[in-house]
Amino acid sequence: MRVTVTDLRVAYDGHEVVSGVSFALEPGGWLCLIGPNGSGKTTLLRALGGLREFGGEVRFDDEVIATQKRRRLARSVAYVPQRPVLPATMTVRDYVLLGRTPYIAFFGSESRHDRAVATEVLDRLDLTGFAARGLGSLSGGEAQRAVLGRALAQQAPLLLLDEPTAALDPGHGQHVLELVDTLREERQLTVISAMHDLTLAGQFADRLALIAAGRIIADGTARAVLNEKTLARHYGAELRVIEDGLGGIVVLPRPHPRRARWREDGR
Amino acid sequence: MEVQAPPPRLSRGERPTEVGPARVRLGRWFIAGACLAPVGAALLAVLVGPADLSPGTVLSVLAAKLPLGFHSHASALDAGIVWQIRTPRIVLGALVGATLAMAGASYQGVFQNPLADPYLLGVAAGAGLGATLAVAAVANPASWSIDPVPLAAFVGALVAVALTYVLGRSGQRGRTTTSLILAGVAVGSFFTAIQTYTQQRNTPTLMQVYSWILGGLSTADWQQVELIAPYVGVCGVVLLSSRRLLDVMAVGDEEADSLGVKAGQIRLLIVIASTLATAAVVAVSGLVGFVGIIVPHTVRLVVGPSYRRILPLSILVGAAFLILADLVARTVLSPAEVPLGVVTAFVGAPFFLVVLRQSRRAP
Numbered sequence: 001m002r003v004t005v006t007d008l009r010v011a012y013d014g015h016e017v018v019s020g021v022s023f024a025l026e027p028g029g030w031l032c033l034i035g036p037n038g039s040g041k042t043t044l045l046r047a048l049g050g051l052r053e054f055g056g057e058v059r060f061d062d063e064v065i066a067t068q069k070r071r072r073l074a075r076s077v078a079y080v081p082q083r084p085v086l087p088a089t090m091t092v093r094d095y096v097l098l099g100r101t102p103y104i105a106f107f108g109s110e111s112r113h114d115r116a117v118a119t120e121v122l123d124r125l126d127l128t129g130f131a132a133r134g135l136g137s138l139s140g141g142e143a144q145r146a147v148l149g150r151a152l153a154q155q156a157p158l159l160l161l162d163e164p165t166a167a168l169d170p171g172h173g174q175h176v177l178e179l180v181d182t183l184r185e186e187r188q189l190t191v192i193s194a195m196h197d198l199t200l201a202g203q204f205a206d207r208l209a210l211i212a213a214g215r216i217i218a219d220g221t222a223r224a225v226l227n228e229k230t231l232a233r234h235y236g237a238e239l240r241v242i243e244d245g246l247g248g249i250v251v252l253p254r255p256h257p258r259r260a261r262w263r264e265d266g267r
Numbered sequence: 268m269e270v271q272a273p274p275p276r277l278s279r280g281e282r283p284t285e286v287g288p289a290r291v292r293l294g295r296w297f298i299a300g301a302c303l304a305p306v307g308a309a310l311l312a313v314l315v316g317p318a319d320l321s322p323g324t325v326l327s328v329l330a331a332k333l334p335l336g337f338h339s340h341a342s343a344l345d346a347g348i349v350w351q352i353r354t355p356r357i358v359l360g361a362l363v364g365a366t367l368a369m370a371g372a373s374y375q376g377v378f379q380n381p382l383a384d385p386y387l388l389g390v391a392a393g394a395g396l397g398a399t400l401a402v403a404a405v406a407n408p409a410s411w412s413i414d415p416v417p418l419a420a421f422v423g424a425l426v427a428v429a430l431t432y433v434l435g436r437s438g439q440r441g442r443t444t445t446s447l448i449l450a451g452v453a454v455g456s457f458f459t460a461i462q463t464y465t466q467q468r469n470t471p472t473l474m475q476v477y478s479w480i481l482g483g484l485s486t487a488d489w490q491q492v493e494l495i496a497p498y499v500g501v502c503g504v505v506l507l508s509s510r511r512l513l514d515v516m517a518v519g520d521e522e523a524d525s526l527g528v529k530a531g532q533i534r535l536l537i538v539i540a541s542t543l544a545t546a547a548v549v550a551v552s553g554l555v556g557f558v559g560i561i562v563p564h565t566v567r568l569v570v571g572p573s574y575r576r577i578l579p580l581s582i583l584v585g586a587a588f589l590i591l592a593d594l595v596a597r598t599v600l601s602p603a604e605v606p607l608g609v610v611t612a613f614v615g616a617p618f619f620l621v622v623l624r625q626s627r628r629a630p
Contacts, residue, residue, distance in 0.1 A: 074527030085519040089572040094514065100554055101515055102527035107508035109575070156525070 001060050001076065001190050002027050002156035003048070009055035010040070010047050018044050018054075019212040025207075027157070030184060030191040033204035034198060034225070036093055036235050040214040041194035042082065045160045049079035060158065073113065074102035078151035082163040082194075088136025092146050095135055098152025111120075121152045125179070141172035148176070152183065159184075162192035165200065173197070177204045198239075198251035202226055210234060222249050297569045301580045304587035305361060312594045315567070317540045317601040318348045325349050348363020356487035358454035360593040361586035362499050363484070363548045364558055368585025369578060371559025372566075373506050376513035376574050377537045378444055378559035385545040388451040388538065389427035392458035394549045399462045399476050400437045401410040403469040416479065417494075417550035423458075424546035430454050432538070444534075481606030482553035484593050505596035507576065511538055513574035556608045558585055561615045 003025040010018040018040040023029050035042040047054040050065060050073045058065045060076050068076070078099070082120040086095070099121075100114040112119075122128045125145045130138065132188050135146060144164065161180065165173030167204060181204055184191055201208055202222030211217040212234040218225045224247050231239045238254035313320050313329070324341045328349040330340035339346060345535070370385035386392075397515070401419035431454045435447030466476055512533050515523050520530035562585045563577055570576045592610045599605055 027458055029554075050526055051521060070524065071527035074525060077525075079522075079525040081522065081525075085517075085522060087517040087572060090514075090517060091571070091573075094573055098518065098526060103509070106512075109511055142436055 003061040003158060003190060005048070005056070006058075006202050007056040008044070008047060008058060010043050011054055011055075013041075016214060017143050018047065018262075021211075021214075021216055023193065023209060023216065025190060027190055028184065028188050029207065029232065030181070030193070030205045031207045031209060032201040033192065033194040033202055033209050033211055034196070035211035035217075039234075041211055042162055043214075044211070045079070045162050045194055048158075049073075049077050049160050051079065056072045073265065074154060074155050074156070077158040077160060078154040078156040079160045080147055080151050080162065080164060081096060082166055084147045086135040086143055086147075089134045091132055091134060092127055092138070092149070093118060093122065093131040095146055096127070096149040096153050099150040102154060117155065118149075120260060121149045124152070124183075140168050141175065144172070144176050145179070148179065148183075152187075157188065157190060159189050159191045163194055165195070165197060165198065173200065180204070198226060198231075199249070201250070202249045226251060245259070254261055294570045297566075298576075298580065301566075301583040301587075303559070305590065306581055307349040308590040308594075309357050309361065312360075312590050313349065313353050313593060315598060316348070316353055317598065318345075320345055324352075329354070329375065331371055351488070355489045356484050356593065356597075357507070357590055358492050359484055359487040359495075359551065360589045362492065362495060363552045363555060364562075364585040364587070364592075365562075365582040366499050366544045366548045367555060367558040368562035368581040368588070369503060370545045372563035372574065372577050372581045373537050373541045373622065374559070374578075375563055377534050377541075378448060379517065379519075380444075380448065381564070382555075382560070383448075385541060386455075386554070386556075386559070387448065388431045388542065390542060390545050390549060391554050391603050392425040392455040392462070394420040394424040394546065395426025395460040395480055395554065395558075396427075396458045396465070397421070398479050398553075399465050399472075402472045402475050402479070403465055416490075420479075420553075421546050421550040424549055425542070427454050427458055427486025428520040428538075428542045428546075432535075478606065479553045480608075482555035482611075483596065483606055484552055484609035485597070485604055486607075487551070491551045495551055498547035499544050502540040503582070505540040506537065509533065509540075509607065510574045510578040513537070513578070525593060540597060553609070554608060555589070555611055557615045558589060558610045561619045562588055565619060568622050581594075 003023075005024070006022050007045065008018060008021040009016055021044060023031070033044060035041055043052060046052045048058060050068070050070070054066075065073060065076075066163075075215045095109055097114065099189075100110055100117060103114060104110060119128075122131050125148060127142070127145055127149055128242055130142060130146070135143060138146060144167070159180070164176055164180070166175060177200060180191060180193075183189060191205075205222070207220060208218075208222055208225040209216050210230065217234060224243050226237060228241050231237075231241070231251070240252045240254045242250050242252065244250045309406055314325050324339075324345050327337075327339040328341050328346045330337045330344075332350065341349070367385055371383070374385060374387050375384040377383075380387075393400075397419035397438045398416050400423070401415045405415045405524045431447065432452045434454065435450035437446075466473060512528060515528050516530060516533065517527055518526075523530040523533075566577050566580045566584055570580060589607075589611070592614060593607055595614065596607045596610045
């Protein structure tokens with residue numbers, strides 16, 4: 001699904017936290033929003049998910065989302081928050097089935113087709129063995145897969161991910177992003193994510209958009225956006241951007257001079 | 268400084284569980300038992316009472332009411348005891364129990380709070396004040412075409428909850444649930460203060476008010492059944508139809524919104540339906556405590572957290588539980604009666620503890 005955002009503005013209590021954001025994303029593309037804490041990444045994602053009132057215009061394909069009803073919008077866009085609420089005793093199958101809500105009548109219950117979709121998603125994410133388990137018994141990686149499963153059950157062409165790897169160790173974080181990348185190819189999903197790990201963001205997304213104080217400062221490929229000068233200005237930190245020798249970019253904190261001296265001393 | 272995001276959080280008051288085969292088996296037996304329980308409880312309750320009637324007499328009176336052309340040879344007095352005293356009391360007990368359990372389960376779901384009961388938003392205090400004012404102000408209730416006490420209790424309950432809702436909505440934005448619960452506490456305390464003051468100023472009616480507050484079905488008749496049945500019926504259909512939405516609400520308002528459910532509207536609908544039904548039954552039964560908490564929790568411990576199962580099963584178990592509690596209330600000190608609220612707490616609390624222990628053993 002093509003996403004077109006024109007002059008998007010979001011305000012909290014009269015104070016504008018996202019201003020004049022515009023971009024277009026082709027179907028099957030992955031745009032990653034990067035930027036320091038409080039820059040407006042989550043607010044922008046929530047606005048795109050229809051969870052915040054906003055000014056400006058957002059179009060999914062040719063339709064303006066402001067005119068869409070809540071249920072209809074939930075069929076177009078699946079939102080995975082940074083800290084999803086996981087009711088500990090709810091089974092993984094019941095949780096994934098919640099993703100079918102936009103297709104179920106207000107007072108209705110799941111159809112055979114809804115159950116089949118959930119079963120297929122559980123199978124695809126290797127969650128079949130966990131289907132009858134409570135969410136509270138899952139590890140961080142398994143829980144994140146369950147959350148992705150609920151989003152996939154929505155069968156929405158646009159997937160919004162807010163810090164999908166924040167609670168995961170590096171191995172599980174990479175696994176989850178690889179899964180999203182594979183699913184993006186398989187299902188022609190358009191993905192917009194917010195991430196703090198700039199190396200992973202550069203590895204997986206087609207495009208990065210650096211946001212600071214609610215505005216897009218830089219938008220382009222990882223190589224174009226991730227440069228030391230820009231990052232230093234907007235993150236307020238000394239970061240090193242180095243080639244990994246495999247065509248990718250690694251972003252690391254520059255060691256403090258005192259720590260660098262210790263290393264030279266062999267201490 | 269960047270704060271490391273914590274791992275996905277669990278809902279409050281819940282512990283990690285795995286649904287094992289023993290629990291599934293227990294759940295199936297429980298569902299079968301819950302379906303039969305109201306019928307069994309009703310049969311037992313109609314056969315037992317202070318009047319020494321034989322089972323044959325009782326059953327013949329009931330059979331004569333069915334359109335089968337059967338004629339009972341029971342005396343008019345016996346027929347009256349069965350059909351005009353015991354049967355409406357059982358039906359009323361079933362309606363009261365089912366409603367309190369259903370409303371309790373709905374409140375727990377919609378407020379994501381395991382301690383929520385149907386009286387959370389001020390129904391009890393409002394009904395109590397209404398009943399107290401009616402008892403104190405109406406010198407001769409018999410001259411009224413309908414009993415003013417239930418009517419005043421019903422109106423008082425609705426006024427209290429409406430006030431709670433208005434106050435709660437005006438609270439902090441984005442924290443409607445907490446604001447509502449706090450507003451419920453404030454309105455409840457305020458109404459209880461007025462009620463206590465009114466009671467103190469009218470000490471001759473103290474006994475009557477006190478007995479109403481403790482709850483009971485001793486005045487049950489078919490007219491009361493007809494009075495509350497429409498409220499219970501309509502609200503029951505609304506709440507049963509919303510049971511899947513209660514599961515959606517378990518992931519919080521924002522995620523429910525992202526799934527296409529307007530959490531605020533659903534909450535309002537469920538609160539209105541639960542409150543109307545509760546106010547109707549409280550008006551005829553007084554304040555029967557504990558049912559709204561222990562029945563849904565007992566069901567939840569056995570069949571799991573999904574409201575698709577909790578809500579219908581709570582209705583069945585709540586009906587059976589209150590029929591049996593009322594049977595105890597009217598027979599254990601016969602011909603005197605024990606207040607129904609005392610029986611529900613006395614029987615319910617230990618029973619709940621047994622279920623709690625059993626559910627921990629089931630893997």
